Amino acid sequence: MEFDTIAAISTPMGEGAIAIVRLSGDQAFEIADRLFRGVGGKRLKDVASHTIHYGHIIDPKTGEVAEEVMVSAMKGPKTFTKEDVIEINCHGGLVSVNRVLQLLLNNGARLAEPGEFTKRAFLNGRIDLSQAEAVMDLIRAKTDRAMNVALGQMEGRLSKLIQKLRQEILEILAHVEVNIDYPEYDDVEEMTHHMLLEKSAYVRKEIEKLLRTSQQGKILREGLSTVIVGRPNVGKSSLLNSLVHENKAIVTDIPGTTRDVIEEYVNVRGVPLRLLDTAGIRETEDIVERIGVQKSRQVLKEADLILLVLNYSDELTAEDENIFKAVEGMDVIVIVNKMDLEQKIDMDRVHELSKTHKLVTTSLLEDKGVDDLEDAIASLFFEGSIEAGDITYVSNTRHIALLNQALNAIDEAMQGVEMGTPIDIVQIDLTRTWELLGEIIGDSVHESLIDQLFSQFCLGK
Amino acid sequence: MTYEAGSYDVIVVGAGHAGVEAGLASARLGAKTLMITINLDMVAFMPCNPSVGGPAKGIVVREIDALGGEMGKNIDKTHIQMRMLNTGKGPAVRALRAQADKFTYQHEMKKTLENEPNLTLIQGMVEQLIVEEGECKGVITQTGAVYSSKTVVITTGTFLRGEIILGELKYSSGPNNQQPSIKLSEHLQELGFDLVRFKTGTPPRVNSHSIDYSKTEIQPGDDVPRAFSYETTKYITDQLPCWLTYTNEETHTLIDNNLHRSPMYSGMIKGTGPRYCPSIEDKVVRFNDKPRHQIFLEPEGRNTQEVYVQGLSTSLPEDVQQKILRTIPGLENVQMMRAGYAIEYDAIVPTQLWPTLETKKVKNLYTAGQINGTSGYEEAAGQGLMAGMNAGLKSLDKEEVILSRSDAYIGVLIDDLVTKGTNEPYRLLTSRAEYRLLLRHDNADLRLTELGHKVGLIREERYKKFLVKKQAIEEEKKRLQSIIIKPTSEVQELIKSQGGSELKDGIRASDLLKRPEMTYEHIQKLVPAEGTLDPDVTEQVEIQIKYEGYIEKSLQQVDRLKKMENKKIPENIDYDAINGLASEAKQKLKEVRPLSIAQASRISGVNPADISILLVYLEQGRIARISAE
């Protein structure tokens, strides 16, 4: 629908460390305020226009802090779209930007269509006449392309699953409608709160399942999140550089060189990796380094794959052992680096610590063993040890957003039931769930309910 | 030979349920109005169910009343029983239904028409419209009378080239063997209107004396006095019951064995029938696993023995109908007085209408009721009211009225018709309304009285009463929102007795009322209002507070709708000149010619990208105009 509040990531994906999520529309401030916790509890709606504010984005459902952000608050009409605009600057790269976007979408914003900010700018008289034709072409071309992509996805299992789920809901809806429109019709039992709760719970579970697969879909779209960990100076940054075949990270012989998380994309034998080089993990007094170490541990938690680097020419330390502990239960490849130097490491102990993990030895200085490592990554992935899920599943941000909204709607329906709200009112939320799922597969609305009504029940005079 | 017979502001053709509302509305708002109908003894005749209201439809009757229409008042005077339906459900789907005394219903309505100062009611068969340069200027009857007028409303129901089908028999006829309207249908075609062929049917009627009611279940009316109209003060107390019985295996076998004689299956019937009114032969074929179907026996009036057999609509031959009836418990010895039949008729494709119900082809010509592809008395009456109102307003050079989907079921009905068309006789269902929590039975007056008053259909006295009620609701709501209920032992006792959990702290009365177990009455006990409030007022207070969250949600959706409705599309827009519109969208837009972006977005085949392009185009025009100035 036009004129609602839209949101999108407005820096090119994957470029630069800072990404911006932009919100535009009547409710931009309201929605942002649902998530933003500024210093001293200040609300964006109260701040002066065109000012920037530091704070956190929290997930209102859990109350957890999701991101540390800078937010620009701009009231219309002096904005690009002439509407109220909020820009949220996130530091944490793709993952965090996506999370912020998801939260906005779950809290009332709609994902912008391709070119929609430009379109609004035009509709609100920001762009002049000469650009109008171009905008129209843009809309057509982009939506057609988006449509083709969407259609491609639709042929997969997602479409079938959604259709099945919608049919379930439709039957509930038709049942409720029949109770309403034909109250004297005695063949259908009255839908009870209990029945409704049971059926809604089922629908909810299925939506949740789909959303879980969306995480896996994301891996393939954004790359397998691969974190390089190890003590300082073991050669982590060197490893990143050899995998991307470029000197992206600074390499020195000073322990503690890398102080922040560095992110790079690379395709290893067909497996997309989002490589994260981290600060070496150790106890340290240096404040900046300590923050880096903390971040390393945090990134670790969200990783799909761990590259754990050890130094061949150094003895195993308690810190190494701790790192092994920290990655327990995850997919890990152990890399013993600096093979060109004299052995000091206890390899038996390394094997013991590695358990079933793959183990590769390298000399990054001499460019040896990198092939073995790439083989190990590829085989891990293609042999399916890494849970990347079924790639036909939900991967489109729009779909994920709709699924999340559908989940919210069904939650509200279930809350309604528990509150004892009359069923025909609870049905408003149930219908909404059904419509949201329909938007995923581009199905239109009301007629099919009426069709269902008359094919499911024998009604009439 | 023709002759000049008179000149009017508005002419209404037909005096069925659409026609009477149209004529009354136009006359009441000050237009000099003529009504012409084929047979004066059949004014507001009910060719099918002797009943008015029900889910969605009952709400329409209340909306008609809030807009100054007659249906509610008339049924309040002439029913034999009335019931509130869906009382166990939420407030949004409650609805009244009345069984009518169909004969007094007609007489009362005729009396009202005859006594309406600005209205002339005559008998006649209209055969032609006077159309000059695309504008309708009057009508010509079979007898050559020429009536001229500024606007014309056609409400000819199922009469257009009507054909009755009864078993192997098929003949040209209007409903109930009335004279059909053949020339007018041909004339509409000549004027360039697209017509479709629809079908509907009615069950047999039987003699009450021959029914053994002991084998059926009684269905009494409510013992609380009820009324559709906000003006009704006199209630009918002696009600007649209806009766319930069932078909059985024997009935179904009999139907199966005679299917070859059904015109439905022999191919004799070509018109499209409504799915929601299947004939008994349809039900038996489509739902052949059902062991029985409900049959309601409904008296057609107080001074007749004829009983309507609801559930047994059929076009099987007369002898088979007779036998079917006698398989049903209670009807073993029944005497059939009239056989059921199906009727086929022409309707105009409703996308040829503007949302005012004026036709796009011929200016100043309006159509309403079953001719527009709907079915049902209430659907007809709702359209009749709007068409009559608009024809009247236009004849007086006043601005016409369009109800939005968020204003009324009547708005939903008309918007569906003119935007989407219909490929079967259209019936209102609650599920067609996306804002049904707002379009309630209980708040029709709050939604529409203002408008009714503005166009001149609601009298001052009633309007004043309405304002008083409105204020009382607001005040009582405010009171409950400001008063705090403390957790005294009396309060805790009451809450516990209702199965709720005790208060921990003081709570606003309105918040306590939101609890599912609490009612207005409970709150009233704890914090009594000064003086006694009208039950209509307290009902509103309760509903508005209890469902506030949901109502709020609906209102937000309506807000969005309104914004789209405010994006108007000029009537003279040239869709061919718009780059980028998909060709299907172009074709649909040219056919429907939507008045707003909201309406455009509801047309099937017009997708969001087309809407975006349309918006850009409209904006482009605006900017071009500004720069040219």
Ligand SMILES: Cc1cc2nc3c(=O)[nH]c(=O)nc-3n(C[C@H](O)[C@H](O)[C@H](O)COP(=O)(O)OP(=O)(O)OC[C@H]3O[C@@H](n4cnc5c(N)ncnc54)[C@H](O)[C@@H]3O)c2cc1C
């Ligand atoms: C057999 C049958 C079964 C039905 N079953 C159902 C049902 O189950 N449920 C339901 O909801 N609805 C049913 N209906 C429909 C319901 O009766 C109509 O929807 C409703 O009466 C339509 O109202 P109306 O005002 O449009 O037309 P009508 O009530 O049909 O009135 C038409 C009026 O126009 C007049 N007229 C026609 N042609 C001319 C002319 N050329 N000149 C002057 N006057 C003219 C007629 O005399 C009549 O007064 C049934 C109708 C029939 C006939």
Ligand SMILES: Nc1nc2c(ncn2[C@@H]2O[C@H](COP(=O)(O)OP(=O)(O)OP(=O)(O)O)[C@@H](O)[C@H]2O)c(=O)[nH]1
């Ligand atoms: N001899 C030898 N030196 C290596 C090898 N790999 C890396 N080095 C050197 O080890 C030093 C540290 O390498 P980095 O890649 O910066 O190590 P790091 O783990 O990123 O270190 P921090 O960022 O400080 O935690 C550099 O001087 C590298 O040249 C290797 O295989 N053999």
Ligand SMILES: [Mg+2]
């Ligand atoms: Mg480093």
